[in-house]
Amino acid sequence: MFSKLRNRIIIVTMAITTAVLILAGSSIMLFSSTLRPEPKPFASPMPFDVTDFDAPNPPDSYNDQELKDYIKTDRKEGNARLLVTLLSVGAIIEIIVFVISYYLSRAIVAPVKDAYDKQKLFIANASHELKTPLAVIQANIEALEVDNDNEKWKNNIETEITHANKLVLDLLQLAKMDAGNIQKSQPEDINLSAEIKQRITMFQPKFTGKITYKSNTKSANYHLQKQDILQVLDILLDNATKYGKKKISITLSQNSITVTNDGVTISKQDTKKIFDRFYQTDKTKEGSGLGLAIAKAICAQNGWNISCESEGRLTKFSVSF
Numbered sequence: 001m002f003s004k005l006r007n008r009i010i011i012v013t014m015a016i017t018t019a020v021l022i023l024a025g026s027s028i029m030l031f032s033s034t035l036r037p038e039p040k041p042f043a044s045p046m047p048f049d050v051t052d053f054d055a056p057n058p059p060d061s062y063n064d065q066e067l068k069d070y071i072k073t074d075r076k077e078g079n080a081r082l083l084v085t086l087l088s089v090g091a092i093i094e095i096i097v098f099v100i101s102y103y104l105s106r107a108i109v110a111p112v113k114d115a116y117d118k119q120k121l122f123i124a125n126a127s128h129e130l131k132t133p134l135a136v137i138q139a140n141i142e143a144l145e146v147d148n149d150n151e152k153w154k155n156n157i158e159t160e161i162t163h164a165n166k167l168v169l170d171l172l173q174l175a176k177m178d179a180g181n182i183q184k185s186q187p188e189d190i191n192l193s194a195e196i197k198q199r200i201t202m203f204q205p206k207f208t209g210k211i212t213y214k215s216n217t218k219s220a221n222y223h224l225q226k227q228d229i230l231q232v233l234d235i236l237l238d239n240a241t242k243y244g245k246k247k248i249s250i251t252l253s254q255n256s257i258t259v260t261n262d263g264v265t266i267s268k269q270d271t272k273k274i275f276d277r278f279y280q281t282d283k284t285k286e287g288s289g290l291g292l293a294i295a296k297a298i299c300a301q302n303g304w305n306i307s308c309e310s311e312g313r314l315t316k317f318s319v320s321f
Contacts, residue, residue: 002113006105013101014094021093025086029079137161170290174277177297184301185225192257193220195230196250203237209246209262211237216253224321228298232306233257235291236317243315256320266310274308295319 137157193215200211236259240248244261251258266274273279275296278289299306304321 002109002116005112006109009105009108010098010101013105014098017094017097021090025090028086029083134164137164167290170294173294174290174297177294177301185227187223188226190222190224190226190229191220192222192224192229192252196233196252196257199230199233199237200250203241206238207241207244207248209244209248211248211250213250214252216251220252222321225302228302229257229319229321232295232298232304232319233259235295236319239291239317256318258316258318260314260316262313263315265313266308266315271308271310275306 141157193213196213200213204211236257237248237250240259240261243263245263247262249258249260251260275292277293279293296306298304299319302321304319306317306319309316309318
C-alpha cells in the first residue's frame with residue numbers, strides 16, 4: 001500500500017514537472033520566433049560588414065532576396081539549436097526531479113507508515129486486552145448457571161467489568177489526547193507534600209513493603225495543574241507497587257518528583273519503550289500497559305518532562321515541571 005503511495009507521489013511530481021517544462025519550453029520557442037524582427041531590404045552597397053552575421057559560410061555579396069533567405073535560414077538553425085538546448089536541459093531537470101522526488105517520497109511516507117503501524121498495533125493490543133476480561137466474564141456467567149456459589153462468581157464478574165471499564169476509559173483518554181480534545185487544566189495552588197502523604201496512605205495497603213517520603217525543598221506549595229500532577233503521581237505509585245519488592249521512595253525537589261522502587265533492573269532497551277502504549281516489561285503483572293503512556297501524554301500536554309532510569313535493581317521515574 002505504501003509503495004503504491006510512493007509511486008503515486010513520484011508520478012504526480014514528474015507529471016507536473018513535465019507539464020511545466022513543456023509549457024516553459026514552448027513559450028521560449030514561441031517568443032524567440034515571434035519577437036525576432038523580419039529582415040528589411042537593404043540598399044546596395046550594404047552599410048555593414050556581412051561577416052557580422054553569425055552563420056556558417058556567409059556569401060560574399062547579397063541582394064535583398066538572398067539576404068532574406070540567409071537570415072531565415074540562420075533563424076531556423078538558431079531555433080533548432082535552441083530546441084536541442086531546451087530538450088537537453090529539460091532531460092537533466094527531469095532526472096534531477098525524479099531522484100529528488102524518489103527520496104522525498106520515502107521521507108514523506110515514512111511517518112505515515114509508522115503512524116499506521118502504530119495504529120494497527122494499538123487496535124490489536126486493545127482488542128486483546130478487552131478480549132481477556134470479556135472471556136473471564138463469559139466463563140463466570142456460565143459457571144454461575146451451574147454452581148450455587150453465586151457470590152464467588154459475581155465478585156469475579158464485577159472485578160473483570162471494573163478492569164474492562166478502566167481499560168476503555170484509558171483508551172478514551174488517550175484518543176482524546178491524540179485528537180487534542182481534552183481541555184487543559186488550569187493551574188492552581190497545591191501543597192504537594194500533603195498530597196503525596198495522602199497518596200502514600202492510599203497505596204500503602206496495596207504494597208507489602210514500605211513507602212517512604214522525603215522533601216528536599218523548603219516550601220511544598222506549587223502553582224500547578226492539580227488534577228494532572230496527581231494523576232501522574234497515582235500512575236507512578238501504582239506502577240511502583242506492582243513492580244517494587246520491599247521499598248518505594250518518593251522524593252520532592254524544587255522542580256521535580258521522583259518515585260523509586262527496588263524491583264528488577266530494566267534493560268536500556270526496555271527503558272526506551274517503557275512509555276509506549278501496551279508495553280510491559282513483565283507480562284505476568286496485572287495491568288494493560290497504558291498507565292505510563294497516559295502519564296507521558298499528560299506531561300507532554302503540560303510541558304513537563306518524564307523520564308525513567310534503572311540501575312542496580314532500582315527503577316526511578318522522575319517528573320520535572
